[in-house]
Amino acid sequence: MNIYTQKQRWKILLLIAAILIGAASLFYTGKLVKRLAEEEYKKIQLWAEATKRLSDVTEMNSDINFLSTVISNNTTIPVIWADHDFRVISYRNLDSVKALKPGYLEAQVELMKESNEPIEIRIGDDLVQYILYKDSELLIRLRYYPYFQLAVIALFLLVSYLAFSSSRKAEQNQVWVGMAKETAHQLGTPLSSLVAWLEILKMKGTNPDYIDEIRKDLERLQTITDRFSKIGSAPSLSRENVMHVMQHSVNYIRTRTSEKVIFNVAGPSHEILVPMNVPLFEWVIENILKNALDAMSGSGQIDVQITDQQQFAYIDIADSGKGIPKAAHKTIFKPGYTTKNRGWGLGLSLSKRIIEEYHGGQIFVKHSDNAKGTTFRIVLNK
Numbered sequence: 001m002n003i004y005t006q007k008q009r010w011k012i013l014l015l016i017a018a019i020l021i022g023a024a025s026l027f028y029t030g031k032l033v034k035r036l037a038e039e040e041y042k043k044i045q046l047w048a049e050a051t052k053r054l055s056d057v058t059e060m061n062s063d064i065n066f067l068s069t070v071i072s073n074n075t076t077i078p079v080i081w082a083d084h085d086f087r088v089i090s091y092r093n094l095d096s097v098k099a100l101k102p103g104y105l106e107a108q109v110e111l112m113k114e115s116n117e118p119i120e121i122r123i124g125d126d127l128v129q130y131i132l133y134k135d136s137e138l139l140i141r142l143r144y145y146p147y148f149q150l151a152v153i154a155l156f157l158l159v160s161y162l163a164f165s166s167s168r169k170a171e172q173n174q175v176w177v178g179m180a181k182e183t184a185h186q187l188g189t190p191l192s193s194l195v196a197w198l199e200i201l202k203m204k205g206t207n208p209d210y211i212d213e214i215r216k217d218l219e220r221l222q223t224i225t226d227r228f229s230k231i232g233s234a235p236s237l238s239r240e241n242v243m244h245v246m247q248h249s250v251n252y253i254r255t256r257t258s259e260k261v262i263f264n265v266a267g268p269s270h271e272i273l274v275p276m277n278v279p280l281f282e283w284v285i286e287n288i289l290k291n292a293l294d295a296m297s298g299s300g301q302i303d304v305q306i307t308d309q310q311q312f313a314y315i316d317i318a319d320s321g322k323g324i325p326k327a328a329h330k331t332i333f334k335p336g337y338t339t340k341n342r343g344w345g346l347g348l349s350l351s352k353r354i355i356e357e358y359h360g361g362q363i364f365v366k367h368s369d370n371a372k373g374t375t376f377r378i379v380l381n382k
Contacts, residue, residue, distance in 0.1 A: 022150050029146040036139050040077050044133045045119060047074050076136040080109055082118075084128045093136075108134075180231035187225040194218055227283050231350075235277040235358050242272040242306055242313050242380070249285040250304060253293075260299040267306030272313050274380045280354045284363070287347035288317050288376050295321025295374065311382055316366060318375040329365040355380075 074092060081090040088105045098104045112118070112132035119131040135143075198214055247265055254263050292302050300320035307314040324332060333352040355363040355378060366377040 025146050025150065029142070033139065033143045036142065037135065040133075040136060040139060041116075043074065044077060044079065044131060047077075047079065047131065076138060078108070078112075078134050078136070080105065080112060080132045082109060082130045082132060084130070086113070086118075086130060086132075089129065177231055180228040184225050184229035187221065187228070191218065191221055191225060194221075223279055223282075227279050230277065230280055235280055237275040237277055237359070239273045240276050240278055242274050242276075242315065243267050244271075245276070245278055245281060246285065246304060246306060246315065249282045250289070250302075252282075253286060253289045257293060258298050261293065261296065262301040263304070264301070265304045265306075267304075268308050270308075272306065272308045272382075274313050274382055276359055276380065280358060284351040284354050284378070285317075287351045291347065292317065292319035292321060292374070295319055295323075297321075300373070313380045313382055315378040315380070316375055317378075318373060320373040323370040323372070324365060324368040324374050326368070329368065332365070333363075 076093060078093045079091065080088055080094075082088055086109050088109065091099065091105065091108075094105075094108060109132060112134045115134045116132070119133075121129045121131060123129065195218060198211065198218065201214070202211055246267075250263050250265050254261075257263075289302065296302075296319055302320075303316075303318045305314075305316040305318070307316070333348050352363055355361045360381055362377075362379040364377055366375045368374040
């Protein structure tokens with residue numbers, strides 16, 4: 001199983017677990033809030049009954065002290081005592097400063113009527129009054145608490161994830177740089193020896209054609225060493241003609257590819273000068289072309305289209321291979337991603353780093369289809 005497939009499954013499982021935990025928290029808090037709301041309703045009914053008995057002069061046997069205690073003990077639930085026309089007679093646990101402002105108490109009456117069913121109090125035979133109330137501040141806070149808690153947890157997880165990703169990326173970059181520098185260093189010593197041996201072969205009168213081919217391979221090895229040595233340091237950029245560089249890169253791959261593969265390079269006749277580091281940029285093109293050859297299984301067509309825009313140069317590299325699944329359009333640029341039995345899955349990751357970090361451009365999958373192949377686009381600033 002691909003490492004990125006495993007990571008994707010773990011992400012889905014963790015997301016499901018987080019949703020279940022959040023749902024359980026909301027469910028439990030909802031039940032708790034419901035119980036507290038029922039308790040507050042019972043308290044208000046008791047408060048209303050106490051108010052009724054204190055107001056009913058016929059209830060001479062009532063324990064006045066006990067009823068007064070019931071009423072005064074309500075220190076949290078906002079309550080309004082109103083007449084039959086819902087005009088305020090008295091109130092409790094509302095903002096006393098705001099209550100002095102015109103319309104405040106009337107607005108609270110309407111709010112309480114919408115929030116909870118008014119409790120009717122009948123005093124004697126004809127007098128009807130109402131007790132109105134709304135949820136206490138504690139109950140309101142408790143109702144919104146789980147959402148706040150989940151938001152804080154989500155924010156913490158997001159910050160932790162970003163910090164971890166940044167740390168991991170920095171660590172990966174250090175590994176990349178260290179590996180590249182060490183590779184360049186390891187190649188340097190045998191290359192120097194091979195150059196010396198080439199001179200000895202010349203002195204011994206070896207066939208010049210052999211000498212020329214060996215020289216080309218040594219130059220190629222020197223180019224590869226130079227590329228690795230530039231990873232991790234800011235490369236020098238010079239204004240180069242994109243058409244010339246692309247033609248050179250395509251020709252290099254063409255001479256080492258089967259005749260069953262057709263290469264086409266098209267673009268404007270005038271120069272397109274773009275700041276670039278040629279050895280690194282050619283590395284990118286070679287990586288894309290080699291992937292295209294693998295996708296076509298050594299037979300097909302590769303079309304390179306270069307477009308000159310006012311601020312940018314666009315390079316489209318299209319093959320007639322098997323295509324890339326849409327879900328993998330971004331994943332293919334991550335280190336280690338590969339669909340081949342051989343290889344480390346580093347080519348496109350390096351290509352993305354070279355184009356975006358060193359050249360300030362963009363590289364992405366412009367289009368891919370199982371029947372028509374894949375088109376990569378490179379965008380370079382002029």
